[in-house]
Each structure stands twice: as C-alpha cells, then as structure tokens.
Amino acid sequence: MDAVLDYAFLAILFPIIGLLLNAFLGDRWRERGVAWVACLASGAALVVSLLVFAALLGRPPEARLVERTLYPWISAGALQVPFALRLDPLSVTMMLVVTGVGTIIHIYAVGYMHGDPRFQRFFVYMNLFLASMLVLVMGNNYLVLFIGWELVGLCSYLLIGFWFEDLSKAAAARKAFVVNRIGDFGFLLGLFLLFVTFGTLEFGPIFEMAEQSATVVLAGLTLPMRDVVTIITLLLFVGAVGKSAQIPLYVWLPDAMAGPTPVSALIHAATMVTAGVYMVTRSAVLYEMAPLSSGLVAWVGALTALLAATIAVGQFDIKRVLAYSTISQLGFMMAAVGLGGYTAGMFHLVTHAFFKALLFLAAGSVIHGLQHGMHASAASQGAEAFPASASPLPPPDPHDPQDMRNMGGLRERQPLTFWTYTIGALALAGLPPLAGFFSKDEILADALERNPAIWLVLTVAAFFTAFYMGRQLWLIFFGRPRTEAAAHAEESGPVMTIPLILLALGSVVAGLINFPGPHPFADFIRHHAAPFNPTVALTSTVLALIALGLAYRIYRDRLRATTDPDPLLQTARGLFVGAYNAWYVDRSYHRVFVQGFYALAAFLARPVEAGVIDGTVNGVARLVRRTAGQLRRLQTGYVRQYALAVMVGVVAIVAWFLLSA
C-alpha cells in the first residue's frame, strides 16, 4: 500500500494531462468528449487522493508524514527549494475535499455550461484550477505553497471574468486580482522573512527550528525568536486575509459571483478561499508561538463572520447572499484556527465545502430554471412592465434570473432543487443532525472555552446565518410565483441534479467524521478537539430555530409582487438599507483608495510626469541641440583650415612634450 505514496504526484498530473488534452485537442471533439476528459481527469485525481488516504491510514498515527521530492527545483547558493510533496493528514484532508467536491462540480458543470461557446476553455481552466489547488495543499514548503496560491488566484481571475464580454464581469475579475495582490504582497514579505530567519522554506525544518531556538540573529542583531515569528505570522496572515476574504480585504468575493455558478461553488466557496485557513493551520506551530498574531486572527475572523452575516440579510441577489455567507463562514473558520481550535476550523472547512458547494449548485439550478422560464414566458407575453415602487432601493431588473424578488413558489416547479437547497440551508444554519451543526458547535465550544467574547460574536453571527438562510428559502421557494418566469421555471436535468443529491448526502453525513466523543477527525489530524458542550449546542440550536421562525413570520407571504418592499424595510428601515449597501464599505473603499489612486495618478501624470520628467528630458535635448548649433560653425568645409588646425595641434603637443620633459 505504501507504494501508492510514491505516486501521489499523479493527483496533480492527471488534471494537467486533462487540461493539455482539452486545450490542444478539445476543439476536435464535441462537448461530450471535452466533458469526459475533464471529469475523468478530476475523478482520477480523486482516486489517487483516496488511495493516498488509505495508505496513510494503514500506517501508525505517528508515521503518517511522508515527504517525496520530485526534483530539486531551485538551487541557488543558500536557497535550496525542492519541488517536494508533503503527505500528512492535513494535506490529505484538503486533497480529498478539493478532488471530491471538485469532481462533483465538474460533473454538474457539464450540464450548467451546456451550449456555452467557450465550453472547452471552461474545462481547461477548471482542470488547471484543480491541479493548482493540489500543488497548494501538497507542497512541502512555503514556496511551492505560494506557487499554488498564485496559480489558483490566476484561475480565479480567469473564471470570474469567463464571460468577459460583460464589462462588469471583467471588472469583477480585475478587482479580485488586484485585491488579492495586496494580500500576496504581505505573504511574500512573510516568505522573505522566513527564509532570512530560518535559511529554508520547508515546513518541517522551520517548525523544528522555531520551537528549539530561543533567539535568532538577523542583520547582526540578536532578536528573540518569538518576536520574529510574530512578525512572520502577521505577514502571512495578510496573505490569508486576501485569499480567504476577511476584513478588510473581503470586498472582492461578492463581486466574484460574476463567474459561472460552478466556479462560485468550487473556487469561491469550497476550496480556494479556504486556502488561508489551510495555511494558518499548516503554520500552527508558528501561530501558537505568537499569541498576538493568533489573537488577531481570531478577532478578524469573528468580526468578519458577524459583519458578513449582517450584510447577507440585506441582499436580494441569490448568489450574493451565498457569497456573504461564505465570507461569514470563512470568518468562523479563521476565528477557530486563531483560537487554536485547528480541528474545529478544518472540520468546518470540510463540512462547509459540502453544504456551501451544494447551496451554490442548487442556486445555479434555480437560476437555470428561471432562465428557462424567462424564455418560455417571453414567448407568450413579452417584457413585463413594472410600476414605480416607493422603496428607497432600486427595483429589481425583471430580466435578472438571480434576483430573489423575481422568484417565489419554486418549490413546486423544482422539487429536487428545493429539497437539496433546504438541506444545505439547514446544514448552514447549524441544525442537528446535519454536518454544519457538529462543526459549528465545535467552533463555538472552543470559543467559549478560550475566549467568551469571541463566542458571543460568533453566536450572534450564527443567529444571523440562520435568519438569512430562512429568508432566502422563503423568498425563493415558498409563496406564489412573483413573475411569469418563476411560474414557468423548469427542473434541471439529471447531470445537474445528481451532483446536488450527492452533495446533499455529504451535507447530512459529513458531520460524522468528527462525531463528538470519539472525535475520529481530531485523532486523524492530531490536533486537540473541544469536548462536546451541551449548553453551547442547545443555545445555538435554539437560536437557529428562533431565527428560522422569525424569518418565517416576517417573510411568509409578504412579498406578493416583485416590487413589494422587503418586510424588513418597515421594521428596521435604516439597518436594512445599510445592509443592502453592505454598510457602504465598498463605496468608501472606492472613494478613498480607488479615487485617491486616480488623484495620485493624475498628479503624477500632470505636474510630475509632464513637468519634471518631461522637462528634464526635453531640457537635455535642447541643451545638446544648442551646443551643437554653436559647435557646427567650426566645420567650415575648407580642408586647409582643418589642416591648419591639425598642424597647430601637432605643434602644441610636441611643444608640451619638449617643455615638460
């Protein structure tokens, strides 16, 4: 069985083969061929991951760490970086999540992207993403991790802007890219400092050295190791804040929903955005040495969880609600790992991958159904006219298949989607016995044990989570159809519904992997797990039920027409408008940073560039031209004058030699 571990690199290789085949030969095949290649590549990676998992399980717990060097990648003086894989419980967990959820989403995307003119390109990008994400989680050093980190960022950019004809989607892709660069800047600085401090970038030696030596010599100064590690972990966390969409860099994730829905599910919910959580967990040794950094991680996570949950309440776009929900759940994970609950954080990462991917895919099914309904109803009656509404918010675009105000009553039109969506929503809300209940309660139990203030913030965030999911369920599936399109919506085909069912099953049973009591997952990744706390579990379950009931009371049959104002507008007008506008954070960023940047650029273009720089360059040119104008008079063209000059010169030189000798 151990021989499998030597071939773990195949998990990365299969998606690469898939993408190469599709990129170079895909245009000869029909959609079917491209889909088979991409899904098989992803499935093969899943099989490899499962085999590696089995091989690791077959070893005694303390021997579950295998490193395999593929080749010495960078060898320059002191900088020795091998391209090596690290197979341990943590990386195998991530591999299983990435390939497992990834394969299901690949299959779903075959149905979702059907008929798209760039079908082939989509699957090339998807396979590229899979390979990159596996590089990220399997690398045995920070540089390989960083390469994967950047590659998934690239895939994210390419896939958010997949429908780049729409300028707003291209802009969303650019925004994601730029915001992530800010985080990566910090991450890179962290890498530099790591290398200067430890002389290597490999995880194992770094963690060993950090624990053993008390001081470190940097630039001739002897510094306490704790302080240096604190700075390193803070810098690395800046990268995690960008990638995992935490305060203050979360603004790119809601816009990233411009990408096709399978992308939102795979990259922007289940896998890539959790890379930050993975990185902090991977660096657990360092973060435990730096209480300042881990405290910051915990607080940033907790506040992000709360802020994003409140914003999600005020959104109408079905995918934006889920996007803010993802930010909020990432906040939960960050808070958990910041508090040292690495088991709880990773556990929530796994369960969240299931139910959030499920929610996104089900949302995609709803959008698909509504688009069908729009085609059907457009044929019968043409565009609908809407009366002006008295709401302070802009009315819904009647042709927007993502606006929840255009939905309603889809329960009967799309029963399978409805049931799977409900399972996902309840798992997210944290109702027992679904997966979200176990993982979220483990985070809360950890928080109560270590930092009650964070526990309080997270509990409030969990309450909002249940509330916005309830609101969403009522708006989408219950009541009567508010538009012709919703009335004519159709259930999606089996290519799309079977993945939904698989993920729904996962959302139900994934909680078992760390069932309180035996805590098998905690044993596997060898981190501490908080004991089951009945008080916490009861509190959060009751709160979730109250929130769902509140959503039921507020939203039951209150939105009859698309232009009806949201019921919350009447009870909490200011708060709702604030949440709808995401607390104006994006707008202030635009005002301060984007426009500030434009102002700076204008200043640099006009006075600095045109005045100072151009002035200098033109001045030099003018000087040369004027001097040359004077000098050219010397050249008369009379040969005899030149000869005289030569003569005088020779005489002068000879005279100088004679006189000086």
Next chain:
Amino acid sequence: MMVPIPYYIILSAILFTLGAVGFLVRRNAILIFMSVELMLNAANLAFIAFARYFNRLEGQVLVFFVLTVAAAEVAIGLALIVVIFRTKHSIDVDQVSTLSG
C-alpha cells in the same frame, strides 16, 4: 668621410616646413599633393639618416612602407581630383566646401 647627422636633420626639417607651408597656402589640389609628397620625403630622409647613424635596419624598412603608402595615396588622390574636376570644373580645394556643418 661621413656627412654629420645634424645636416640631414636640418635638411629634413626644411623640406618638411616647405611641404607644410605649401599644403596650407596653396589652393591647387595638384600642388597640395606635391606638398604632401615633400613632407613624406622629408620624413623618409630623417628615417634613413637615423637608420644609418644608429646602424639599424628598421628605419630603412619603414621607408619602404612610406613609399608604398605614398604611391597608394597618390593613386586614390589623383582619382579623387579627376572626379572633383569633372563635377566642379576646377581643382581649387576651397570650391569643395559643401560638407560644412
């Protein structure tokens, strides 16, 4: 009886000065050429004189080089003069000043 070396040097200097002055004051291209030849031969004379005086061969060898170069120079120079004469109908070097800056 040997003629003393200063005589040769003085003669060489006189010849060279004649050539240099002729080069500077004459405008006729043919005469300028002749002045150049005069300067070259002044140098040749100095070479030979010193070679004999120091009893060495290098100076004499160099004279051959100078003669060869002078011959080549005359060939090219006369060709140039012919071309200039054809275009300008004159061999006055001051007429050929169109390359001024």
